[in-house]
Every structure is written in structure tokens, then in C-alpha cells.
Amino acid sequence: MAEHTAARILVVDDDTNIINVVTEALAKEPYEVVCVNDPIEALRHLRSNPVDLVLTDLVMGQHSGVQILEAARSSHPDAIVMLMTAHPTVQTAITVLKQGAYDFLVKPFKLDHLRATIRRGLAHQKVLRENLTLKSQVEFLSAANCVSTGIDIDNYLLRVIKSCRAELSASAAAVIEMHPATRQILRRVYSFEDESLGSAVLDTTTLYELADTRSEEPLVRSTSETRGSGEVIRLSIGMPIIVNQSLHGVINMVAVSRFGQITPGQMDILRILAGSAGAAIINHRLYQDLQSSYMEAIRALTSAIEARDKCTRGHTDRVLILARELAIELGWRGQELEDLTMGCTLHDIGKIAIPDAILNKEGALNAEERERMFRHPLDGLKIIANIDRLKPAIPYILAHHEKWDGTGYPRGLRGEDIPIEGRLLAVADTFDAMLSDRPYRQGGSIVHAVREIKRCRGTQFDPEIVDAFLDLLRRGKVNLQGLYGSHRDFSELDAVLTTEKASV
Numbered sequence: 344m345a346e347h348t349a350a351r352i353l354v355v356d357d358d359t360n361i362i363n364v365v366t367e368a369l370a371k372e373p374y375e376v377v378c379v380n381d382p383i384e385a386l387r388h389l390r391s392n393p394v395d396l397v398l399t400d401l402v403m404g405q406h407s408g409v410q411i412l413e414a415a416r417s418s419h420p421d422a423i424v425m426l427m428t429a430h431p432t433v434q435t436a437i438t439v440l441k442q443g444a445y446d447f448l449v450k451p452f453k454l455d456h457l458r459a460t461i462r463r464g465l466a467h468q469k470v471l472r473e474n475l476t477l478k479s480q481v482e483f484l485s486a487a488n489c490v491s492t493g494i495d496i497d498n499y500l501l502r503v504i505k506s507c508r509a510e511l512s513a514s515a516a517a518v519i520e521m522h523p524a525t526r527q528i529l530r531r532v533y534s535f536e537d538e539s540l541g542s543a544v545l546d547t548t549t550l551y552e553l554a555d556t557r558s559e560e561p562l563v564r565s566t567s568e569t570r571g572s573g574e575v576i577r578l579s580i581g582m583p584i585i586v587n588q589s590l591h592g593v594i595n596m597v598a599v600s601r602f603g604q605i606t607p608g609q610m611d612i613l614r615i616l617a618g619s620a621g622a623a624i625i626n627h628r629l630y631q632d633l634q635s636s637y638m639e640a641i642r643a644l645t646s647a648i649e650a651r652d653k654c655t656r657g658h659t660d661r662v663l664i665l666a667r668e669l670a671i672e673l674g675w676r677g678q679e680l681e682d683l684t685m686g687c688t689l690h691d692i693g694k695i696a697i698p699d700a701i702l703n704k705e706g707a708l709n710a711e712e713r714e715r716m717f718r719h720p721l722d723g724l725k726i727i728a729n730i731d732r733l734k735p736a737i738p739y740i741l742a743h744h745e746k747w748d749g750t751g752y753p754r755g756l757r758g759e760d761i762p763i764e765g766r767l768l769a770v771a772d773t774f775d776a777m778l779s780d781r782p783y784r785q786g787g788s789i790v791h792a793v794r795e796i797k798r799c800r801g802t803q804f805d806p807e808i809v810d811a812f813l814d815l816l817r818r819g820k821v822n823l824q825g826l827y828g829s830h831r832d833f834s835e836l837d838a839v840l841t842t843e844k845a846s847v
């Protein structure tokens with residue numbers, strides 16, 4: 344492990360007597376003390392070793408303790424530096440304190456006073472380090488609070504690994520999510536400075552090693568590398584993500600530093616961050632389960648409508664398949680497709696309020712019945728308006744009977760004033776409706792349906808969406824035989840799609 348608890352103290356003085364006195368004074372204290380009487384060697388030591396506290400003489404021949412102070416502050420920003428001198432002046436004291444020295448000891452000093460000052464300095468350092476840790480925790484938790492309700496899991500995990508990188512000054516970090524039972528990799532989220540480190544943190548070796556050993560402790564490995572003029576330590580850390588005693592993934596990190604140390608405080612933060620990642624992963628999985636239960640309930644509801652309207656059985660499923668292919672053709676992805684699934688599934692939910700006598704009437708509807716039928720988009724809106732989770736379905740429900748030329752219902756919108764969701768669904772819904780058997784007529788032929796879609800390009804339908812739809816059929820992207828049965832007549836379809844021009 345690269346954790347370290349004993350404070351490392353560097354004592355610098357060209358007077359061997361002072362070195363001996365300080366060594367004696369600190370002999371029984373729980374510190375690792377390195378004493379040097381050559382300032383050049385002290386500078387070298389600072390360049391290549393971790394140091395928590397520096398105690399240096401102010402005047403050492405041609406060298407000044409201020410040089411040591413500056414070097415220590417530069418390579419160890421949170422190191423405590425104390426200066427000693429036998430000839431104090433107010434001006435010198437002010438100067439070195441301004442430059443970041445913690446205290447100023449006047450020789451000769453009592454050993455008890457020296458020990459107390461060092462103890463006070465280290466206590467001060469501990470508070471500073473804990474404050475820093477607390478600050479990064481507060482920043483992380485406030486960020487986490489914003490996203491914990493948003494379910495954008497990738498974004499959340501990205502925040503987690505960015506916090507890990509900041510905490511360890513790591514060059515690369517990644518979360519690899521794994522299914523605890525099947526060990527299938529479900530997700531990789533990463534952030535890195537360069538590609539070579541990226542492949543290291545995306546590697547699954549550490550994850551499977553943690554799974555095999557059932558270890559709950561992080562795996563930390565350090566290797567030394569030559570970079571430029573000096574040696575650096577490359578630390579690879581694999582922090583397991585454990586929820587309810589099951590391994591759900593790992594946070595891999597690579598940090599390159601001169602000293603290769605991880606403090607206990609940093610390790611605590613990494614554990615907290617791994618816990619956050621685990622909670623987010625589990626929440627997301629629960630959310631997805633809930634979402635699919637929700638969709639199943641919605642499907643059951645639409646099946647109930649279709650059960651009443653015997654002739655439209657399977658209509659919703661077919662419309663969804665057509666609309667989804669069309670949306671992909673138009674470049675829709677991710678959330679847009681999820682919303683489309685919900686919208687298409689629910690688009691005729693308002694029909695639940697229409698009496699059977701109208702819904703299943705044989706023969707044409709009279710004016711009053713037609714008016715009742717035309718209300719189904721608004722009825723659908725009323726049914727779902729107060730359910731937040733279903734709101735993405737609103738444009739589909741409300742606008743799927745609007746027409747490009749403004750003669751549709753319920754609002755008579757025209758052109759691009761009609762939401763794109765409604766324009767897209769109108770094509771898929773009408774195409775399927777023409778092929779479905781109705782109480783008052785048999786379903787038409789495929790060729791007839793394609794001709795009608797073409798004929799109504801620019802009047803009933805958005806011309807661009809019609810073009811995309813016809814292109815989809817031309818390239819055989821929709822399995823029409825699978826959807827409508829091979830008994831249908833497909834003989835003229837290719838000819839209709841390739842030769843007959845669309846209107847407008």
C-alpha cells in the first residue's frame with residue numbers, strides 16, 4: 344500500500360551541533376527524520392522525496408534558508424516550513440513569514456519548545472489537509488445532489504471519476520460497470536489526458552481480479568518510470584464498487600507523480616466516491632426496471648383498447664415499428680427514440696373514452712359521431728396530462744391527426760407548426776390504418792397504401808417525411824411481409840416505389 348502515516352521531517356543546518364541537538368530532540372517522536380548539513384543536498388532531497396515538514400537554518404554560508412523555503416513550497420505545496428536563526432531581525436521574520444514559512448525559531452531554543460512547535464505545525468497541516476478534503480467532498484456532494492434525481496447515469500459517473508482525478512491528481516480514471524452475476528461489462532465511462540493511459544484504465548484485468556479474489560480493498564500497484572531527467576512513480580489504483588456485498592464494477596485510476604503517495608484521507612475520499620458510483624448504478628437499474636414495468640402497464644392499457652376495437656388489433660405495435668424505423672432514418676437517437684416508443688404506444692389512448700357503438704360501428708360515422716371520434720387526441724391529453732413520466736407522449740397524442748395543409752384536427756395546425764412527432768407518426772399511423780381491416784371495409788393493398796402516401800405528400804403529410812418513408816421502403820428497411828403477411832399482393836410494389844413520382 345502506498346498509504347503513509349508517520350510525518351516526514353527534513354532538517355537542514357550547516358552546523359553539525361544543531362543537527363545533533365535536533366536529532367536527539369526528535370529521537371523519541373513518531374517521525375521519520377532526515378538531517379542534512381549541505382543545502383544543495385537538501386534541495387536534491389526535496390526534489391525526489393515526499394516531505395511533510397522542513398526545519399531549516401536561515402543562513403548557511405553562501406546559501407539561504409529562503410532557497411530551501413522556496414523549493415519546499417514549490418515541490419510540496421502543503422509542507423510546513425520553519426526557519427531557525429541565531430540573529431533574528433523583525434524584517435527577516437516578516438519576509439520569511441510572508442513567503443510562506445509557518446514559524447520562526449530563534450537559536451538557541453529549548454528542546455521542549457522545538458518539539459511543541461513541530462507538533463503545532465503538523466497539527467496545523469492536518470487541519471489544512473482535512474479542510475481541502477472537506478472542500479472537495481462538499482463540491483462533489485453538491486454536484487451529486489443535482490444529478491441524483493436526473494438519472495443521467497453516464498454524466499453522473501463522469502462527475503465521479505473527474506472528482507477521483509482531482510483528488511489524486513490522476514492523469515486518467517474510468518468506471519467500468521459489470522453485472523455482478525454474469526460478469527458482463529455493462530458500461531464504461533472514462534476521462535483521461537492521453538490515449539495510452541486511457542487504455543490502461545479501460546482494461547478489465549483489475550476488475551476481474553477483484554471479482555476472483557472477492558476483495559473489498561482497493562488494488563494499488565506502483566511502478567517507477569523514467570521521464571525526462573528523473574524518475575517518476577506510476578500508481579495504478581483499482582477501487583472496487585461494491586453494493587450489498589456484490590461487486591458491480593471498478594474505478595480504475597492512473598496517477599503519475601514524483602512521490603507516488605496516497606494519503607489515508609485521499610483513500611477515504613476514493614471509498615466515498617466508489618460508494619456514490621455504486622448507489623448511482625443501483626438507482627439507475629431500479630429506475631430502468633420501473634420504467635419497463637411502466638411501459639408494460641402502458642402496453643396492457645393499449646391492448647385493452649385494441650381488444651375493444653377488434654379490427655385494429657396489432658395496430659399500435661406495427662405503427663411503433665414503422666415510426667421507429669422512420670425516426671432512425673431521420674437521424675433520431677437515444678432519448679428521442681425512447682420518447683417515440685412511449686408516444687406511439689399511447690397515441691390513441693384517448694379512444695378509451697369513445698363508446699363501443701362508435702368505435703365498432705359498421706358503416707360510416709355520422710357528423711356527431713365523427714365529432715366525438717375527433718376528440719380522441721384531446722381526451723388522450725386529459726388522461727396523461729398530470730403524469731409527469733408520460734409527458735413526452737403529448738406531441739404524439741395531440742398532433743397525430745394534424746395535416747400538413749392545416750385541414751387536420753384537433754387544432755388545424757399547418758406545416759412545421761405541427762410538432763415533428765405528430766408529422767412523423769401521421770405517416771406511419773395512416774399507412775398502417777390503410778392496411779388494417781375496419782368495421783366498414785377490408786384492409787387495402789400495400790400498393791394502394793404506398794400510392795396514397797405519395798398522393799398526400801405535401802397536403803396531408805410533411806413532404807420530407809414522406810420522402811424518407813418511401814426511401815426506407817425502397818431499401819427494404821421495413822419487413823412489410825412480416826408486418827402485414829405474405830398473402831398480400833407485393834407484385835407492383837417495386838414499380839410503384841421506383842417509377843411513379845410523388846405529387847407536389
Ligand SMILES: [Fe+2]
Nearest residue numbers: 690691743744
Ligand atoms: Fe388516432
